[in-house]
Amino acid sequence: MVEGQIPIEEYKTGNTKHKWDFNKLNFAHRIVAEYDYKKGEINKGYANRTLYINLESREIKEKKVTEDMKKKFTGGRGFGLKLLWDGIKPSTRWDSNENELIITTGPLCGATQYPGSGKSICLTVSPLKDIICDSNVGGFFGPYLKFAGFDAVEIQGKAKHDVIIIIDGEKGKITVETAPLEETDSHLLNEQLTHMYASEDNDKSRQKISVVTAGKGAKNSYWGCLNFSFYDIRRKVSRMKQAGRGGLGTVFRDKKIKAIVAKVESFTGISNNPANPNKIASVGTKLHREIRDLDRYQCNMRAVGTSHLVEVMDEYDLLPCENYRFGSFPKASKIYSPKFYERFTKIIPDGCWHGCTMACSKTVDGFKVKTGPYKDQKVTVDGPEYETIACGSNMGLWNPDWILEFNFYCDTYGLDTISTGTSIAFYMEMYEYGILNKKRCDNLELCFGNFDAVMEFIHRLAKDNKSEFITVAGKGIRCVKDWLKKNSWGDPLLIDDCGMESKGLEYSEYVTKESLAMQGGYGLTLKGPQHDEAWLIFMDMVNNAIPTFKEKAEALHYYPMWRTWFGLNGLCKLPWNDIEPANNAETEEPTKVPEHVQNYVEYQNAMTGWNITKDDLIMQSERCYNWQRAMNVWMGRGRRKDDWIPYRSMGPVTEVEYLSRKDRYNKLIVEKLGIKEDEVEKMDTINKIKLLYDYRQDQYQKLADAVYFRRGWTPNGIPTPQKMKKLGFTDKKILDMLQKAIDEDDIKGLNVWGGKYKKGEKPPSIDPKYWEKWKTL
Amino acid sequence: MSIKVNGKQVIWIENETVKQLLKRMKYTFPLVVVKINDKLVPRSSYTETIIPDKAKIAVIHMISGG
Ligand code: SF4
Numbered sequence: 076m077v078e079g080q081i082p083i084e085e086y087k088t089g090n091t092k093h094k095w096d097f098n099k100l101n102f103a104h105r106i107v108a109e110y111d112y113k114k115g116e117i118n119k120g121y122a123n124r125t126l127y128i129n130l131e132s133r134e135i136k137e138k139k140v141t142e143d144m145k146k147k148f149t150g151g152r153g154f155g156l157k158l159l160w161d162g163i164k165p166s167t168r169w170d171s172n173e174n175e176l177i178i179t180t181g182p183l184c185g186a187t188q189y190p191g192s193g194k195s196i197c198l199t200v201s202p203l204k205d206i207i208c209d210s211n212v213g214g215f216f217g218p219y220l221k222f223a224g225f226d227a228v229e230i231q232g233k234a235k236h237d238v239i240i241i242i243d244g245e246k247g248k249i250t251v252e253t254a255p256l257e258e259t260d261s262h263l264l265n266e267q268l269t270h271m272y273a274s275e276d277n278d279k280s281r282q283k284i285s286v287v288t289a290g291k292g293a294k295n296s297y298w299g300c301l302n303f304s305f306y307d308i309r310r311k312v313s314r315m316k317q318a319g320r321g322g323l324g325t326v327f328r329d330k331k332i333k334a335i336v337a338k339v340e341s342f343t344g345i346s347n348n349p350a351n352p353n354k355i356a357s358v359g360t361k362l363h364r365e366i367r368d369l370d371r372y373q374c375n376m377r378a379v380g381t382s383h384l385v386e387v388m389d390e391y392d393l394l395p396c397e398n399y400r401f402g403s404f405p406k407a408s409k410i411y412s413p414k415f416y417e418r419f420t421k422i423i424p425d426g427c428w429h430g431c432t433m434a435c436s437k438t439v440d441g442f443k444v445k446t447g448p449y450k451d452q453k454v455t456v457d458g459p460e461y462e463t464i465a466c467g468s469n470m471g472l473w474n475p476d477w478i479l480e481f482n483f484y485c486d487t488y489g490l491d492t493i494s495t496g497t498s499i500a501f502y503m504e505m506y507e508y509g510i511l512n513k514k515r516c517d518n519l520e521l522c523f524g525n526f527d528a529v530m531e532f533i534h535r536l537a538k539d540n541k542s543e544f545i546t547v548a549g550k551g552i553r554c555v556k557d558w559l560k561k562n563s564w565g566d567p568l569l570i571d572d573c574g575m576e577s578k579g580l581e582y583s584e585y586v587t588k589e590s591l592a593m594q595g596g597y598g599l600t601l602k603g604p605q606h607d608e609a610w611l612i613f614m615d616m617v618n619n620a621i622p623t624f625k626e627k628a629e630a631l632h633y634y635p636m637w638r639t640w641f642g643l644n645g646l647c648k649l650p651w652n653d654i655e656p657a658n659n660a661e662t663e664e665p666t667k668v669p670e671h672v673q674n675y676v677e678y679q680n681a682m683t684g685w686n687i688t689k690d691d692l693i694m695q696s697e698r699c700y701n702w703q704r705a706m707n708v709w710m711g712r713g714r715r716k717d718d719w720i721p722y723r724s725m726g727p728v729t730e731v732e733y734l735s736r737k738d739r740y741n742k743l744i745v746e747k748l749g750i751k752e753d754e755v756e757k758m759d760t761i762n763k764i765k766l767l768y769d770y771r772q773d774q775y776q777k778l779a780d781a782v783y784f785r786r787g788w789t790p791n792g793i794p795t796p797q798k799m800k801k802l803g804f805t806d807k808k809i810l811d812m813l814q815k816a817i818d819e820d821d822i823k824g825l826n827v828w829g830g831k832y833k834k835g836e837k838p839p840s841i842d843p844k845y846w847e848k849w850k851t852l
Numbered sequence: 853m854s855i856k857v858n859g860k861q862v863i864w865i866e867n868e869t870v871k872q873l874l875k876r877m878k879y880t881f882p883l884v885v886v887k888i889n890d891k892l893v894p895r896s897s898y899t900e901t902i903i904p905d906k907a908k909i910a911v912i913h914m915i916s917g918g
Binding site: 372373374375386387390391610611613614617618619620622634652655659660661665666668 | 858859860878879880881882883885892894895910911912913914915
């Protein structure tokens with residue numbers, strides 16, 4: 076036992092206990108649809124069928140997973156995209172009847188021998204963006220869905236009343252039933268349903284249940300997340316992990332789904348029936364040992380989870396403070412990981428799926444709530460993870476307990492902490508400039524550091540009757556920008572530059588001003604500014620390892636492909652590079668962690684019986700990545716203009732930002748713009764900001780040119796049919812659609828490079844329609 | 853008298869060890885690989901290895917995060 080750890084048998088969370096009349100709750104249920112299915116065996120990681128449920132027509136059916144589907148889309152997110160392509164229209168919007176909510180698994184999902192193998196991937200047309208959003212999440216639901224017999228569940232249509240969907244792998248039965256009396260807030264609803272659907276009244280039975288829920292906030296905003304439960308047998312708490320990004324929970328509640336319950340009869344480490352279980356065990360054992368022996372000297376994730384990143388980001392000027400104006404702050408040490416370590420309950424393992432030695436899913440048990448409907452109750456708070464803590468710094472909340480309170484309510488109301496925190500930070504900055512004020516903010520003093528106002532805002536968001544401000548504010552930064560501009564409140568350019576969203580999705584929590592590659596890592600993406608495509612800040616800004624556009628573009632090709640791969644397979648990214656083998660430094664490309672890449676090759680081969688190489692892994696991702704971009708084009712997006720990012724993520728918008736890093740920016744003007752030092756000293760700050768403004772925007776355009784070229788896309792960002800054919804796609808519908816889009820761009824004169832190339836500088840290709848010359852077709 | 857750290861010119865300090873240099877550069881991230889003139893410095897030697905004048909130092913930060 077680790078020092079300071081509490082013996083499990085002595086452990087009590089101290090949480091407030093709730094009693095419900097389960098008979099009464101159950102009695103109020105009415106069955107809307109039922110479907111019996113034949114339980115089947117999983118074969119080499121695949122259940123070989125998906126589940127389709129239409130809540131309007133009440134149709135429930137199985138769909139076969141073909142070999143061709145596996146070959147082209149691999150699984151997980153790839154399967155989700157294929158199902159969406161077949162199920163929705165280009166005009167489908169988040170609240171359209173035909174929009175689908177999909178939860179997928181992946182061939183490696185559910186294994187327990189290799190750390191981080193329990194992730195689900197969720198997809199839908201997002202309310203924030205009008206394109207597809209994907210989000211990955213831990214918890215037991217994904218593995219249980221597969222063990223119940225399905226590689227994915229696809230839900231279309233809307234129910235008339237609040238319903239629960241039960242996927243009962245014990246009986247081989249799907250049931251949709253109304254659930255009028257259950258709680259709506261996730262921490263309570265999870266607990267209720269875990270108890271109600273467990274076969275017996277004991278912890279072992281409860282552990283065979285996993286529940287997906289959203290909450291009141293998800294219903295009333297565009298920031299709805301999905302909570303995926305995992306019953307913690309030590310704490311006796313139904314804990315939750317979140318599929319946060321893009322408003323999945325909003326779609327869930329719009330379909331009137333109150334919860335989805337998955338139940339399994341039993342499972343073992345080899346329920347996936349791998350082709351070579353011994354190989355998986357040996358590859359997994361190696362990584363288990365590595366984590367056990369080395370984590371404490373590396374990231375210390377087993378003790379503090381991802382919270383260790385707070386101090387790292389603060390030191391490197393990357394921690395978003397006061398709406399990304401600054402990358403570090405004098406008060407930041409108040410929310411460093413030791414402050415959370417003091418509060419975390421020290422029971423390990425803390426994995427969000429069985430067999431994850433990394434065990435980074437920390438909790439604070441018995442946390443006394445200070446505000447709102449659960450005031451004075453004691454609850455378990457899952458997290459906070461780095462991103463949530465950094466929302467605290469972004470809003471100026473320098474108190475760990477305030478961050479825990481924010482975390483708890485966002486989770487239970489079904490709100491994505493990232494979108495909520497980033498948006499509030501923007502509203503706070505607008506408040507500081509007088510563009511928003513108390514009157515415009517529904518009487519809230521929404522200024523940096525005002526914890527009471529933040530919590531009151533969140534509580535009002537969870538209520539059905541809302542003021543104009545709360546209604547608009549809950550739709551995210553893009554809507555608020557339009558609202559402010561429509562009312563002529565403030566300088567439109569300042570509003571646009573400060574609001575940290577791209578494609579309608581709010582930024583995750585890193586300051587990118589000094590890393591052009593990471594600006595691309597946020598902007599030149601499929602779903603928007605989430606760091607799960609590429610995190611290149613160190614490689615670019617600190618290591619200085621990718622100085623040219625070509626090198627940055629290569630990194631923006633490789634890393635998004637690599638990270639996409641985790642989502643195809645049902646894996647967590649963290650055990651790839653938040654731990655490294657002892658000899659990693661001696662390898663040729665330590666940042667790629669070559670030994671772990673080889674592990675993944677062996678792991679997938681051992682599960683599926685395939686014989687793939689590490690290049691094939693990238694190819695699997697490239698297919699999925701390009702398909703998703705093509706679907707963005709299909710839905711009227713996926714062009715250069717859609718990849719634009721707010722200037723706050725490129726450089727200093729305001730004088731206070733410039734002056735806070737004056738030496739850095741002055742030097743940059745001298746070095747990059749060739750202006751003499753004494754002249755720079757004499758210039759006023761506004762003019763210097765303007766010079767940087769033009770320079771950095773042009774740099775971003777040039778980066779986009781290089782990246783589109785590397786990816787085989789047109790200069791306006793469209794995957795070419797030629798590229799799609801190279802990837803093995805022959806679907807005429809998608810190829811014709813892309814060609815039509817390119818032809819339309821041509822008429823508008825958009826097939827041209829975006830950067831302003833001076834003498835001596837060259838675009839990626841002299842011919843902007845370079846792909847037309849490819850001979851390999 | 854200077855050294856290059858990740859491509860940037862930095863003043864050379866006599867008898868400075870790798871550990872001290874990392875501290876001076878505020879490179880606090882634990883997952884780094886250090887190379888002096890392309891030669892790897894084992895993590896266990898950071899406290900003894902002295903940085904020579906005109907050295908080219910690479911402090912490669914692993915990606916981590918997210
Ligand atoms: S590393 Fe952390 S988030 Fe990933 S699977 Fe393990 S416990 Fe879950």
